[in-house]
Amino acid sequence: MNEIYLYFRTQATIASDLDQDDSVLYPLSSFSGFQSGTANNVNTVTMSFKPLETVFDNDGTGSVSTDTVVINLSSGSSPKDFMEHFTEQINTIKNKQNKFFSIADDATSKYFSKTIASVGAITIPAALS
Numbered sequence: 001m002n003e004i005y006l007y008f009r010t011q012a013t014i015a016s017d018l019d020q021d022d023s024v025l026y027p028l029s030s031f032s033g034f035q036s037g038t039a040n041n042v043n044t045v046t047m048s049f050k051p052l053e054t055v056f057d058n059d060g061t062g063s064v065s066t067d068t069v070v071i072n073l074s075s076g077s078s079p080k081d082f083m084e085h086f087t088e089q090i091n092t093i094k095n096k097q098n099k100f101f102s103i104a105d106d107a108t109s110k111y112f113s114k115t116i117a118s119v120g121a122i123t124i125p126a127a128l129s
Contacts (some may be wrong), residue, residue, distance in 0.1 A: 007102045008069045014107050017086035019121045024052070024069070028090065028101075030092040032066065036079030043073040044120055045082050052124055067072055071104060071121030077115035085113040 009023035017023050030050040037044045049067040073082055086103075089112055093101055104111045104119045
């Protein structure tokens with residue numbers, strides 16, 4: 001297996017990690033890009049991924065959706081700082097055996113980069129029935 005997997009957890013305790021928007025693991029190949037922003041005077045980076053679930057609209061045809069993970073940045077960190085650290089780390093991991101890359105874990109307060117303060121939100125659009 002040569003794929004790199006990206007892990008995110010937004011819950012502060014392991015006992016609370018129960019729902020689909022609490023923690024998630026994406027293959028790097030599903031990553032589609034970054035978007036910078038600001039929420040409550042905190043710099044953020046939104047990472048977009050191909051959806052884990054196919055979302056259908058009301059007429060039954062599949063609609064395109066995107067899963068997102070918002071990363072709240074540390075004070076003084078810019079979206080560019082985060083993006084650079086992410087790219088450097090991915091290039092380092094490509095040459096290692098372990099392809100599990102924990103980006104941000106709020107339950108353990110472990111973040112791959114000092115640019116990260118927390119996970120803001122994990123959004124996985126629900127499939128309509």
